[in-house]
Amino acid sequence: MDARIRNRDFVIDGAAIVAVDGVSHMSLSIRCGRIASACHPNAWRLDLRDHLIFPGLINAHDHLQVNAVPPLRSDIPFANSYEWIVAFRAHFDSPEVKAALRVPKATRLRHGAMKNLLAGTTFVAHHDPWHPALDKADFPVALLRDFGWSYTLAGPAYGPPVRESFAATPADRPWMIHLAEGTDAAAQAELSNLESLGCLASNSVLIHGVGLAEHDVQRVIEVDASVVWCPTSNLALLGKTLDPRCLHGAGRLALGTDSRLSGARDLLDELRGALYRQGLSATDLLRLVTLDGARILREPHRGHLDAGAHADLVIVADGGSDPMRSLIGIERGHIRAVVREGLPRIADPDFAEWFETAGIETITVKLDGRPKLLAKSLADEAVLALEPGIEIVARSKRRERAAALAESC
Numbered sequence: 163m164d165a166r167i168r169n170r171d172f173v174i175d176g177a178a179i180v181a182v183d184g185v186s187h188m189s190l191s192i193r194c195g196r197i198a199s200a201c202h203p204n205a206w207r208l209d210l211r212d213h214l215i216f217p218g219l220i221n222a223h224d225h226l227q228v229n230a231v232p233p234l235r236s237d238i239p240f241a242n243s244y245e246w247i248v249a250f251r252a253h254f255d256s257p258e259v260k261a262a263l264r265v266p267k268a269t270r271l272r273h274g275a276m277k278n279l280l281a282g283t284t285f286v287a288h289h290d291p292w293h294p295a296l297d298k299a300d301f302p303v304a305l306l307r308d309f310g311w312s313y314t315l316a317g318p319a320y321g322p323p324v325r326e327s328f329a330a331t332p333a334d335r336p337w338m339i340h341l342a343e344g345t346d347a348a349a350q351a352e353l354s355n356l357e358s359l360g361c362l363a364s365n366s367v368l369i370h371g372v373g374l375a376e377h378d379v380q381r382v383i384e385v386d387a388s389v390v391w392c393p394t395s396n397l398a399l400l401g402k403t404l405d406p407r408c409l410h411g412a413g414r415l416a417l418g419t420d421s422r423l424s425g426a427r428d429l430l431d432e433l434r435g436a437l438y439r440q441g442l443s444a445t446d447l448l449r450l451v452t453l454d455g456a457r458i459l460r461e462p463h464r465g466h467l468d469a470g471a472h473a474d475l476v477i478v479a480d481g482g483s484d485p486m487r488s489l490i491g492i493e494r495g496h497i498r499a500v501v502r503e504g505l506p507r508i509a510d511p512d513f514a515e516w517f518e519t520a521g522i523e524t525i526t527v528k529l530d531g532r533p534k535l536l537a538k539s540l541a542d543e544a545v546l547a548l549e550p551g552i553e554i555v556a557r558s559k560r561r562e563r564a565a566a567l568a569e570s571c
């Protein structure tokens with residue numbers, strides 16, 4: 163994405179800006195990929211009356227490279243994560259899984275990012291070893307960086323050693339670990355074990371937390387640590403998930419998908435399922451994937467649309483009732499546009515002028531049967547082939563003309 167395009171100014175007029183504390187009606191100015199307090203007099207203006215604009219969503223836990231791997235089917239819940247790790251090892255010997263893993267990892271990582279972007283997620287915490295493909299300038303989503311992590315308390319075989327990793331992580335950056343992922347005594351003891359290692363602090367981000375007892379939850383809140391809730395994955399693997407209400411009430415809860423290997427199709431599906439569990443409202447859920455997710459991951463310029471924030475947007479039609487339900491509860495095909503750093507990435511065809519004004523070449527695709535324009539830089543056929551529900555319909559006119567010219571020569 164060159165500097166000329168990045169420096170374009172845009173103003174969105176007429177839309178309602180949705181935040182967890184209410185809805186405001188004002189123009190939204192974008193400059194150099196950020197929300198601006200004022201716009202250039204010659205900024206290009208887009209009229210979006212009868213639309214709602216939300217901040218780009220935050221997926222606080224995913225394993226990007228396994229989203230196209232066939233999931234493990236089990237009718238019997240596992241007692242803890244260590245049991246299903248063993249089962250997954252056997253599952254990875256199946257021919258269909260071996261075939262999925264033969265796809266280059268860079269392609270699989272990019273596919274995981276596209277899965278997120280198509281559903282309005284613009285920022286992801288990827289909980290696995292870093293890979294050079296994640297540093298590509300045109301990677302579909304922004305990623306959590308400069309953070310610490312371990313896989314589980316089981317030891318170095320499952321990721322960086324716990325104590326060493328925690329000690330090496332600055333106190334102002336998140337440190338993440340799968341913890342209390344189970345319903346048995348082993349899972350229930352893990353918070354105490356983590357604290358005995360000296361690794362429970364305000365920057366500790368605990369993934370799953372199904373085995374946390376009430377006093378454990380209170381201890382997490384006392385030290386200002388946090389939990390990432392992945393209910394679909396928990397229910398599929400463990401037959402149970404945590405009660406999110408106390409952690410949410412304290413602002414110490416975010417939401418994650420945990421990849422399609424065990425979890426929901428995408429964050430919108432996760433939100434739609436969570437809407438009917440445990441008494442959280444649509445507004446509560448929006449907070450998990452915007453403001454609270456951003457604070458827990460130490461990302462102050464994400465999760466809101468105030469001046470200085472990254473101009474990552476999800477644009478939907480105004481449903482005419484509860485604005486929160488215009489996003490929380492819909493499927494990805496109903497999103498009107500997803501914007502990253504102030505530029506449209508996928509949108510309905512009537513957003514064509516925005517792409518053209520920004521100098522973004524597009525292709526036409528169908529997403530779950532609905533026509534969309536997709537930025538050509540994201541239209542890697544090997545990546546799109548991994549994603550159910552999306553198909554290329556036509557290349558951009560500019561590319562078609564170039565291909566025709568090449569053939570004539």
